[in-house]
Amino acid sequence: MMDFGFSLSKSSTMDLGKVDDLRFEQLCRLEPGAGICIGCGSCSASCPAGRLSGMSVRKVLLALQRGRSAGEMLQCCMLCGKCTMVCPRGINTRNLILSICKIYD
Amino acid sequence: MTERFATGFHPFVLPFLAGMAFVLAVCAVKAAVVVGQLDKADRKKWLLSLIHPNLIIKNAVDIVLDCLIHVKLWKRNRILGLMHSSIAFGWFMIILLGHLEVLVYFPGKLATFYYPIFFDYFVEGGQHTVISKAMDAFLLLVIAGIALAVVKRFWSRLFGMKRTARPTLFNLLGLYSLWAIFPLRLVAEQCARAGNLTVAPWWAYSIALCTFMAVLPFTRYLHIPAEMLLITMRNAGVGITRPHKGMARVQADSCPNCGVCIDACPMNADTANLKNSTVYLTRQLRRGNEPRVREISDKCMLCGKCTSVCQVGVDGPKLRILARAARKYRITPDFSRISSDGYDTYWASGKILYFSGCMSQLTPNIGRSVESILRKSGVRYEWMDRDGGLCCGRPLHTAGRLKEAAALRKKNEEIIRKSGAHTLLVSCPICYREFSESYDLGSTKVAFYSEYFRKMMDKGLFTLEKGDTCYVYHDPCELGRGCGIYDSPRALIGKAAAIAEAPKNRAESVCCGGSLGSLSLDFEHREKITRASLENLYASKADAIATACPLCLATFARYADRPVKDLAQIIDEQIIM
Ligand code: SF4
Ligand code: SF4
Ligand code: SF4
Numbered sequence: 001m002m003d004f005g006f007s008l009s010k011s012s013t014m015d016l017g018k019v020d021d022l023r024f025e026q027l028c029r030l031e032p033g034a035g036i037c038i039g040c041g042s043c044s045a046s047c048p049a050g051r052l053s054g055m056s057v058r059k060v061l062l063a064l065q066r067g068r069s070a071g072e073m074l075q076c077c078m079l080c081g082k083c084t085m086v087c088p089r090g091i092n093t094r095n096l097i098l099s100i101c102k103i104y105d
Numbered sequence: 106m107t108e109r110f111a112t113g114f115h116p117f118v119l120p121f122l123a124g125m126a127f128v129l130a131v132c133a134v135k136a137a138v139v140v141g142q143l144d145k146a147d148r149k150k151w152l153l154s155l156i157h158p159n160l161i162i163k164n165a166v167d168i169v170l171d172c173l174i175h176v177k178l179w180k181r182n183r184i185l186g187l188m189h190s191s192i193a194f195g196w197f198m199i200i201l202l203g204h205l206e207v208l209v210y211f212p213g214k215l216a217t218f219y220y221p222i223f224f225d226y227f228v229e230g231g232q233h234t235v236i237s238k239a240m241d242a243f244l245l246l247v248i249a250g251i252a253l254a255v256v257k258r259f260w261s262r263l264f265g266m267k268r269t270a271r272p273t274l275f276n277l278l279g280l281y282s283l284w285a286i287f288p289l290r291l292v293a294e295q296c297a298r299a300g301n302l303t304v305a306p307w308w309a310y311s312i313a314l315c316t317f318m319a320v321l322p323f324t325r326y327l328h329i330p331a332e333m334l335l336i337t338m339r340n341a342g343v344g345i346t347r348p349h350k351g352m353a354r355v356q357a358d359s360c361p362n363c364g365v366c367i368d369a370c371p372m373n374a375d376t377a378n379l380k381n382s383t384v385y386l387t388r389q390l391r392r393g394n395e396p397r398v399r400e401i402s403d404k405c406m407l408c409g410k411c412t413s414v415c416q417v418g419v420d421g422p423k424l425r426i427l428a429r430a431a432r433k434y435r436i437t438p439d440f441s442r443i444s445s446d447g448y449d450t451y452w453a454s455g456k457i458l459y460f461s462g463c464m465s466q467l468t469p470n471i472g473r474s475v476e477s478i479l480r481k482s483g484v485r486y487e488w489m490d491r492d493g494g495l496c497c498g499r500p501l502h503t504a505g506r507l508k509e510a511a512a513l514r515k516k517n518e519e520i521i522r523k524s525g526a527h528t529l530l531v532s533c534p535i536c537y538r539e540f541s542e543s544y545d546l547g548s549t550k551v552a553f554y555s556e557y558f559r560k561m562m563d564k565g566l567f568t569l570e571k572g573d574t575c576y577v578y579h580d581p582c583e584l585g586r587g588c589g590i591y592d593s594p595r596a597l598i599g600k601a602a603a604i605a606e607a608p609k610n611r612a613e614s615v616c617c618g619g620s621l622g623s624l625s626l627d628f629e630h631r632e633k634i635t636r637a638s639l640e641n642l643y644a645s646k647a648d649a650i651a652t653a654c655p656l657c658l659a660t661f662a663r664y665a666d667r668p669v670k671d672l673a674q675i676i677d678e679q680i681i682m
């Protein structure tokens with residue numbers, strides 16, 4: 001590689017090469033709510049799995065949009081539905097979570 | 106009485122015989138298949154039950170009461186019961202008496218199978234016996250039933266039914282041939298008795314019978330043989346264990362599409378959900394239409410109302426949970442990281458252990474009130490999930506993630522068993538149902554707070570002062586239909602306040618619409634259901650709504666025009682110190 005005396009540092013938040021738009025679109029078809037999250041974090045605040053695995057619906061959606069895996073967070077979700085109860089956007093987060101578990105690894 | 110023909114045969118009996126042979130063969134194969142699909146232990150249980158004297162009697166009584174007289178349907182809808190029982194019972198009696206008639210007068214002809222069906226053609230002067238007179242009466246009864254069926258088909262509102270299931274083409278064929286059988290028999294018999302031996306009506310009668318029997322295995326009329334099998338299996342204690350197979354299949358086949366579950370289903374407050382009622386689930390299960398089975402299964406709130414009104418006992422929620430369990434997921438929950446180490450051994454020894462459930466963290470008043478009641482009554486307790494705990498596992502269970510639910514239960518079991526508590530006090534009906542149905546807690550007893558508080562009140566641990574608010578009590582689905590608890594909350598509220606009843610209450614109670622049972626109902630579509638449920642409660646004219654479930658509380662509070670309170674709050678407010 002040519003050395004120009006400087007280099008591009010890798011983005012720490014987003015790897016565009018790994019973002020899978022098609023899969024996210026598939027997710028939006030299964031649960032349209034995936035596209036309307038405003039990232040308010042109410043779901044994270046109410047989540048009992050948060051302290052076990054860092055689970056947070058908000059973070060899971062961000063991770064998927066940024067091409068990162070969310071499997072580990074999702075593994076502790078107990079489907080208790082509190083996130084659905086508090087979501088100000090009325091997203092059916094349980095269906096969202098189950099849909100993610102169906103189509104993502 | 107004499108036989109008209111030495112041969113005792115006419116080709117018009119052939120369609121009937123062919124139809125009969127076909128339907129018997131298909132039903133035998135179908136029965137063999139479902140019996141083969143049962144778990145080994147269940148199959149053994151079922152076979153043994155067939156030779157057990159008590160169960161034989163029970164089976165016979167149940168078959169007469171349910172399949173012929175339709176007792177449960179009578180209780181639900183009298184005119185529908187009248188219609189079904191006149192057709193079923195009348196027809197059964199005609200078949201029975203017809204055979205008796207041949208047995209008494211021409212025993213040698215019983216083996217022809219068709220003699221009892223076409224008796225008046227082959228025999229002259231048969232109409233004067235008592236048996237024949239009785240059969241005529243039963244034939245008129247059946248025709249009256251058919252007349253009712255015709256009315257119901259076109260003006261179902263006269264039967265108090267807002268909506269009925271839409272029949273398919275095959276079902277219509279079955280329906281019309283069934284309607285035709287009896288009037289044709291009447292015409293043919295009357296002609297023959299008047300000495301007119303034209304065979305046209307007999308051919309028509311035989312062909313109608315043949316058509317009906319030929320389509321029977323592919324239509325809802327399959328419920329006639331299937332329900333008999335279902336009754337014997339239910340009495341033998343066979344449960345639903347596999348989606349679509351074995352007992353699940355028998356239940357689906359036993360549904361006569363009566364449509365009673367459509368009006369009962371709370372989801373139908375929103376007409377978009379009409380096709381998600383249990384009647385459509387059984388239909389799609391029979392057809393093997395997987396995409397629709399999935400959709401119907403995911404939509405339902407598992408409130409259990411369809412089961413409580415169903416005359417054949419189709420367990421809609423259970424069928425749906427198993428259909429959900431057949432889904433494949435790529436990410437699977439793993440709770441092995443969770444440990445019970447944070448809890449000391451015997452930390453609640455000799456005390457009661459209170460489990461408020463995770464939903465109650467959104468309705469903190471419930472936990473606070475329970476705590477206050479326990480403190481005021483001097484009961485020693487520990488609060489297991491005061492600072493957040495694990496979910497009881499019911500949501501995973503109802504979502505069909507059965508293994509994962511079991512893993513989560515195991516974690517809770519460890520903590521509870523280790524605590525040494527004598528009683529686990531639960532204030533959420535969703536958790537309570539899971540604890541009482543699926544947990545193994547050893548010597549720790551599970552108690553729902555309404556039952557426990559009622560006992561405490563009866564023992565004099567606290568006294569309630571009657572306030573002047575009038576409450577209407579909403580029966581939560583999981584508590585009422587789910588666990589059969591209806592009286593203790595009412596007894597407590599009755600001591601603390603005036604109490605009114607909603608038009609639809611107890612086993613008829615309307616789901617609040619917040620149920621975790623549904624996977625795919627979204628926020629907007631739930632609103633209509635909640636509002637319909639509230640309308641039912643408002644009809645009681647009470648000033649406030651009482652319930653005993655954190656989810657009902659949170660759901661109602663969103664739209665209610667009057668205060669909504671949990672049972673514990675009401676008790677705590679009215680305790681006299
Ligand atoms: S359903 Fe899952 S993500 Fe939502 S609050 Fe419960 S544990 Fe957390
Ligand atoms: S509560 Fe709803 S809108 Fe807020 S971050 Fe969570 S999913 Fe998004
Ligand atoms: S499920 Fe039960 S109530 Fe519903 S149509 Fe079938 S028999 Fe009738």
Ligand code: SF4
Pocket residue numbers: 369370371372381382383405406407408409410411412421422
């Ligand atoms: S369980 Fe309740 S919501 Fe589901 S189909 Fe039956 S009545 Fe409707």
